[in-house]
Amino acid sequence: GHASGERVFASPLARRIAREAGVDVSAVSGSGPHGRVVKADVDAAISGGGAKAAPAAKAAPAGAPAPAVALKPMSxxxxxxxxxxxxxxxxxxxxxxxxxxxxxxxxxxxxxxxxxxxxxxxxxxxxxxxxxxxxxxxxxxxxxxxxxxxxxxxxxxxxxxxxxxxxxxxxxxxxxxxxxxxxxxxxxxxxxxxxxxxxxxxxxxxxxxxxxxxxxxxxx
The missing domain is CATH 3.30.559.10 (Chloramphenicol acetyltransferase-like domain)
Known part of the structure:
Protein backbone atom coordinates (compact mmCIF):
# COMPACT_ATOMS: atom_id res chain seq x y z
CA GLY A 1 0.00 0.00 0.00
CA HIS A 2 0.93 3.69 0.02
CA ALA A 3 0.94 6.31 2.73
CA SER A 4 -2.05 8.62 2.75
CA GLY A 5 -1.51 11.60 0.46
CA GLU A 6 1.51 9.98 -1.22
CA ARG A 7 1.53 10.06 -5.00
CA VAL A 8 0.65 6.69 -6.51
CA PHE A 9 2.63 5.54 -9.53
CA ALA A 10 0.54 3.24 -11.70
CA SER A 11 0.30 2.44 -15.38
CA PRO A 12 -2.73 3.82 -17.26
CA LEU A 13 -3.95 0.27 -17.88
CA ALA A 14 -3.67 -0.61 -14.19
CA ARG A 15 -5.59 2.53 -13.23
CA ARG A 16 -8.36 1.77 -15.72
CA ILE A 17 -8.76 -1.84 -14.57
CA ALA A 18 -8.78 -0.74 -10.92
CA ARG A 19 -11.36 1.95 -11.62
CA GLU A 20 -13.64 -0.46 -13.50
CA ALA A 21 -13.34 -3.03 -10.69
CA GLY A 22 -13.98 -0.45 -7.96
CA VAL A 23 -10.52 -0.97 -6.47
CA ASP A 24 -8.53 1.77 -4.74
CA VAL A 25 -5.25 1.71 -6.68
CA SER A 26 -3.44 3.39 -3.76
CA ALA A 27 -4.09 0.25 -1.68
CA VAL A 28 -2.34 -2.01 -4.22
CA SER A 29 1.33 -2.89 -3.75
CA GLY A 30 3.29 -2.29 -6.94
CA SER A 31 5.80 -4.76 -8.36
CA GLY A 32 6.94 -2.63 -11.27
CA PRO A 33 10.01 -0.36 -11.45
CA HIS A 34 10.23 1.95 -8.41
CA GLY A 35 7.09 0.37 -6.96
CA ARG A 36 4.92 1.22 -9.96
CA VAL A 37 1.53 -0.52 -9.92
CA VAL A 38 1.06 -2.60 -13.07
CA LYS A 39 -1.80 -4.67 -14.47
CA ALA A 40 -0.63 -7.89 -12.79
CA ASP A 41 -0.71 -6.18 -9.37
CA VAL A 42 -4.30 -5.03 -9.84
CA ASP A 43 -5.35 -8.46 -11.14
CA ALA A 44 -3.77 -10.10 -8.10
CA ALA A 45 -5.46 -7.66 -5.74
CA ILE A 46 -8.85 -8.30 -7.35
CA SER A 47 -8.50 -12.09 -7.28
CA GLY A 48 -7.10 -12.06 -3.74
CA GLY A 49 -9.73 -9.69 -2.43
CA GLY A 50 -7.11 -7.74 -0.52
CA ALA A 51 -7.61 -4.34 -2.11
CA LYS A 52 -9.84 -1.67 -0.63
CA ALA A 53 -12.82 -0.39 -2.55
CA ALA A 54 -12.29 2.92 -4.25
CA PRO A 55 -13.54 5.81 -2.10
CA ALA A 56 -16.97 7.11 -2.99
CA ALA A 57 -17.13 10.48 -4.66
CA LYS A 58 -17.55 13.30 -2.16
CA ALA A 59 -20.78 15.23 -2.20
CA ALA A 60 -20.43 18.74 -3.55
CA PRO A 61 -20.45 21.38 -0.80
CA ALA A 62 -23.54 23.52 -0.44
CA GLY A 63 -23.49 26.45 -2.79
CA ALA A 64 -21.03 24.81 -5.19
CA PRO A 65 -21.90 25.23 -8.87
CA ALA A 66 -23.68 22.26 -10.36
CA PRO A 67 -21.61 20.21 -12.81
CA ALA A 68 -22.19 20.98 -16.46
CA VAL A 69 -24.91 18.84 -17.98
CA ALA A 70 -23.93 17.14 -21.22
CA LEU A 71 -26.18 18.17 -24.07
CA LYS A 72 -28.17 15.34 -25.57
CA PRO A 73 -27.10 14.86 -29.18
CA MET A 74 -29.67 15.29 -31.93
CA SER A 75 -31.23 12.09 -33.20
Whole structure:
Protein backbone atom coordinates (compact mmCIF):
# COMPACT_ATOMS: atom_id res chain seq x y z
CA GLY A 1 0.00 0.00 0.00
CA HIS A 2 0.93 3.69 0.02
CA ALA A 3 0.94 6.31 2.73
CA SER A 4 -2.05 8.62 2.75
CA GLY A 5 -1.51 11.60 0.46
CA GLU A 6 1.51 9.98 -1.22
CA ARG A 7 1.53 10.06 -5.00
CA VAL A 8 0.65 6.69 -6.51
CA PHE A 9 2.63 5.54 -9.53
CA ALA A 10 0.54 3.24 -11.70
CA SER A 11 0.30 2.44 -15.38
CA PRO A 12 -2.73 3.82 -17.26
CA LEU A 13 -3.95 0.27 -17.88
CA ALA A 14 -3.67 -0.61 -14.19
CA ARG A 15 -5.59 2.53 -13.23
CA ARG A 16 -8.36 1.77 -15.72
CA ILE A 17 -8.76 -1.84 -14.57
CA ALA A 18 -8.78 -0.74 -10.92
CA ARG A 19 -11.36 1.95 -11.62
CA GLU A 20 -13.64 -0.46 -13.50
CA ALA A 21 -13.34 -3.03 -10.69
CA GLY A 22 -13.98 -0.45 -7.96
CA VAL A 23 -10.52 -0.97 -6.47
CA ASP A 24 -8.53 1.77 -4.74
CA VAL A 25 -5.25 1.71 -6.68
CA SER A 26 -3.44 3.39 -3.76
CA ALA A 27 -4.09 0.25 -1.68
CA VAL A 28 -2.34 -2.01 -4.22
CA SER A 29 1.33 -2.89 -3.75
CA GLY A 30 3.29 -2.29 -6.94
CA SER A 31 5.80 -4.76 -8.36
CA GLY A 32 6.94 -2.63 -11.27
CA PRO A 33 10.01 -0.36 -11.45
CA HIS A 34 10.23 1.95 -8.41
CA GLY A 35 7.09 0.37 -6.96
CA ARG A 36 4.92 1.22 -9.96
CA VAL A 37 1.53 -0.52 -9.92
CA VAL A 38 1.06 -2.60 -13.07
CA LYS A 39 -1.80 -4.67 -14.47
CA ALA A 40 -0.63 -7.89 -12.79
CA ASP A 41 -0.71 -6.18 -9.37
CA VAL A 42 -4.30 -5.03 -9.84
CA ASP A 43 -5.35 -8.46 -11.14
CA ALA A 44 -3.77 -10.10 -8.10
CA ALA A 45 -5.46 -7.66 -5.74
CA ILE A 46 -8.85 -8.30 -7.35
CA SER A 47 -8.50 -12.09 -7.28
CA GLY A 48 -7.10 -12.06 -3.74
CA GLY A 49 -9.73 -9.69 -2.43
CA GLY A 50 -7.11 -7.74 -0.52
CA ALA A 51 -7.61 -4.34 -2.11
CA LYS A 52 -9.84 -1.67 -0.63
CA ALA A 53 -12.82 -0.39 -2.55
CA ALA A 54 -12.29 2.92 -4.25
CA PRO A 55 -13.54 5.81 -2.10
CA ALA A 56 -16.97 7.11 -2.99
CA ALA A 57 -17.13 10.48 -4.66
CA LYS A 58 -17.55 13.30 -2.16
CA ALA A 59 -20.78 15.23 -2.20
CA ALA A 60 -20.43 18.74 -3.55
CA PRO A 61 -20.45 21.38 -0.80
CA ALA A 62 -23.54 23.52 -0.44
CA GLY A 63 -23.49 26.45 -2.79
CA ALA A 64 -21.03 24.81 -5.19
CA PRO A 65 -21.90 25.23 -8.87
CA ALA A 66 -23.68 22.26 -10.36
CA PRO A 67 -21.61 20.21 -12.81
CA ALA A 68 -22.19 20.98 -16.46
CA VAL A 69 -24.91 18.84 -17.98
CA ALA A 70 -23.93 17.14 -21.22
CA LEU A 71 -26.18 18.17 -24.07
CA LYS A 72 -28.17 15.34 -25.57
CA PRO A 73 -27.10 14.86 -29.18
CA MET A 74 -29.67 15.29 -31.93
CA SER A 75 -31.23 12.09 -33.20
CA UNK A 76 -30.47 10.94 -36.74
CA UNK A 77 -33.98 11.95 -37.86
CA UNK A 78 -33.56 15.44 -36.39
CA UNK A 79 -30.28 15.92 -38.26
CA UNK A 80 -31.66 14.69 -41.58
CA UNK A 81 -34.69 17.00 -41.33
CA UNK A 82 -32.27 19.93 -41.62
CA UNK A 83 -31.54 19.01 -45.23
CA UNK A 84 -33.72 18.59 -48.31
CA UNK A 85 -34.45 15.04 -49.39
CA UNK A 86 -32.18 13.94 -52.21
CA UNK A 87 -29.54 16.55 -51.36
CA UNK A 88 -27.28 14.09 -49.56
CA UNK A 89 -25.95 10.55 -49.53
CA UNK A 90 -25.78 8.40 -46.38
CA UNK A 91 -22.57 6.44 -45.80
CA UNK A 92 -22.96 4.03 -42.83
CA UNK A 93 -20.20 4.14 -40.20
CA UNK A 94 -17.91 1.18 -39.73
CA UNK A 95 -16.48 0.36 -36.29
CA UNK A 96 -13.23 2.22 -36.99
CA UNK A 97 -15.09 5.44 -37.86
CA UNK A 98 -17.17 5.21 -34.68
CA UNK A 99 -14.04 4.71 -32.57
CA UNK A 100 -12.27 7.64 -34.23
CA UNK A 101 -15.28 9.89 -33.59
CA UNK A 102 -15.48 8.84 -29.94
CA UNK A 103 -11.77 9.47 -29.38
CA UNK A 104 -11.92 12.88 -31.06
CA UNK A 105 -14.82 13.94 -28.82
CA UNK A 106 -12.86 12.78 -25.76
CA UNK A 107 -9.77 14.69 -26.92
CA UNK A 108 -11.76 17.86 -27.58
CA UNK A 109 -13.49 17.79 -24.19
CA UNK A 110 -10.59 16.67 -21.98
CA UNK A 111 -7.44 18.15 -23.54
CA UNK A 112 -6.74 21.91 -23.57
CA UNK A 113 -6.52 23.24 -27.13
CA UNK A 114 -4.86 26.28 -28.62
CA UNK A 115 -5.49 27.73 -32.04
CA UNK A 116 -3.18 29.29 -34.58
CA UNK A 117 -3.99 32.33 -36.70
CA UNK A 118 -2.52 33.43 -39.99
CA UNK A 119 -2.29 36.86 -41.59
CA UNK A 120 -3.02 36.90 -45.32
CA UNK A 121 -2.31 39.60 -47.87
CA UNK A 122 -5.53 40.20 -49.79
CA UNK A 123 -4.34 42.99 -52.07
CA UNK A 124 -5.20 41.05 -55.23
CA UNK A 125 -8.61 40.03 -53.85
CA UNK A 126 -9.41 43.60 -52.81
CA UNK A 127 -8.40 44.89 -56.24
CA UNK A 128 -10.69 42.32 -57.90
CA UNK A 129 -13.54 43.30 -55.58
CA UNK A 130 -13.13 46.97 -56.54
CA UNK A 131 -13.08 46.03 -60.24
CA UNK A 132 -16.24 43.89 -60.00
CA UNK A 133 -18.13 46.50 -57.99
CA UNK A 134 -17.19 49.20 -60.49
CA UNK A 135 -18.69 47.08 -63.29
CA UNK A 136 -22.01 46.53 -61.47
CA UNK A 137 -25.02 47.58 -63.57
CA UNK A 138 -27.24 50.32 -62.20
CA UNK A 139 -30.84 49.57 -61.26
CA UNK A 140 -33.71 51.86 -60.33
CA UNK A 141 -35.04 51.65 -56.78
CA UNK A 142 -37.53 53.58 -54.64
CA UNK A 143 -34.60 55.67 -53.46
CA UNK A 144 -33.24 56.31 -56.93
CA UNK A 145 -30.54 54.56 -58.90
CA UNK A 146 -28.21 52.13 -57.15
CA UNK A 147 -25.70 49.46 -58.16
CA UNK A 148 -27.28 46.02 -58.65
CA UNK A 149 -24.82 44.62 -56.10
CA UNK A 150 -21.94 45.66 -53.88
CA UNK A 151 -19.61 42.82 -52.99
CA UNK A 152 -17.98 42.54 -49.58
CA UNK A 153 -14.94 40.46 -48.65
CA UNK A 154 -17.33 38.18 -46.72
CA UNK A 155 -19.26 37.45 -49.91
CA UNK A 156 -16.06 36.32 -51.60
CA UNK A 157 -15.07 34.18 -48.61
CA UNK A 158 -18.49 32.47 -48.69
CA UNK A 159 -18.03 31.61 -52.36
CA UNK A 160 -14.48 30.39 -51.73
CA UNK A 161 -15.66 28.16 -48.88
CA UNK A 162 -18.41 26.69 -51.05
CA UNK A 163 -15.93 25.92 -53.83
CA UNK A 164 -13.53 24.35 -51.32
CA UNK A 165 -16.28 22.12 -49.90
CA UNK A 166 -17.15 20.89 -53.38
CA UNK A 167 -13.47 20.27 -54.14
CA UNK A 168 -13.07 18.20 -50.93
CA UNK A 169 -16.31 16.18 -50.60
CA UNK A 170 -15.18 14.42 -47.40
CA UNK A 171 -15.21 17.81 -45.64
CA UNK A 172 -18.71 18.60 -46.93
CA UNK A 173 -20.42 16.24 -44.51
CA UNK A 174 -22.51 16.07 -41.34
CA UNK A 175 -22.47 13.46 -38.58
CA UNK A 176 -25.24 11.19 -37.35
CA UNK A 177 -24.87 8.25 -34.99
CA UNK A 178 -25.44 5.70 -37.75
CA UNK A 179 -24.02 7.32 -40.88
CA UNK A 180 -22.05 10.17 -42.42
CA UNK A 181 -24.27 12.59 -44.34
CA UNK A 182 -22.37 13.57 -47.49
CA UNK A 183 -23.88 16.65 -49.11
CA UNK A 184 -24.24 17.16 -52.85
CA UNK A 185 -24.19 20.95 -52.52
CA UNK A 186 -22.46 23.48 -50.26
CA UNK A 187 -24.62 25.41 -47.79
CA UNK A 188 -22.61 28.06 -45.93
CA UNK A 189 -23.77 29.58 -42.64
CA UNK A 190 -22.54 33.01 -41.57
CA UNK A 191 -22.69 34.39 -38.01
CA UNK A 192 -24.07 37.94 -38.12
CA UNK A 193 -24.08 40.19 -35.07
CA UNK A 194 -27.34 41.97 -34.29
CA UNK A 195 -28.37 44.00 -31.24
CA UNK A 196 -28.75 41.52 -28.40
CA UNK A 197 -27.18 38.49 -30.05
CA UNK A 198 -26.30 36.63 -33.22
CA UNK A 199 -28.20 35.20 -36.17
CA UNK A 200 -26.85 32.68 -38.65
CA UNK A 201 -28.24 33.13 -42.15
CA UNK A 202 -27.49 30.20 -44.45
CA UNK A 203 -26.63 30.64 -48.11
CA UNK A 204 -28.09 27.50 -49.67
CA UNK A 205 -26.27 25.96 -52.64
CA UNK A 206 -23.61 28.65 -52.50
CA UNK A 207 -21.53 26.56 -54.90
CA UNK A 208 -24.07 27.27 -57.68
CA UNK A 209 -24.58 30.98 -56.99
CA UNK A 210 -22.73 33.96 -58.37
CA UNK A 211 -21.01 36.47 -56.12
CA UNK A 212 -23.71 39.05 -56.83
CA UNK A 213 -26.51 36.65 -55.80
CA UNK A 214 -24.65 35.69 -52.62
CA UNK A 215 -24.09 39.37 -51.81
CA UNK A 216 -27.75 40.29 -52.25
CA UNK A 217 -28.96 37.27 -50.24
CA UNK A 218 -26.68 38.26 -47.37
CA UNK A 219 -28.13 41.77 -47.39
CA UNK A 220 -31.69 40.41 -47.38
Missing amino acids: DDQVLKLFAEGSYELVPHDNMRKTIARRLVEATTTIPHFYLTLDCELDTLLALRTQINAAAPVKKTDKGEAPAYKLSVNDMVIKAMAMALMAVPDANASWTESAMVKHKHADVGVAVSIPGGLITPIIRRADEKTLSVISNEMKD
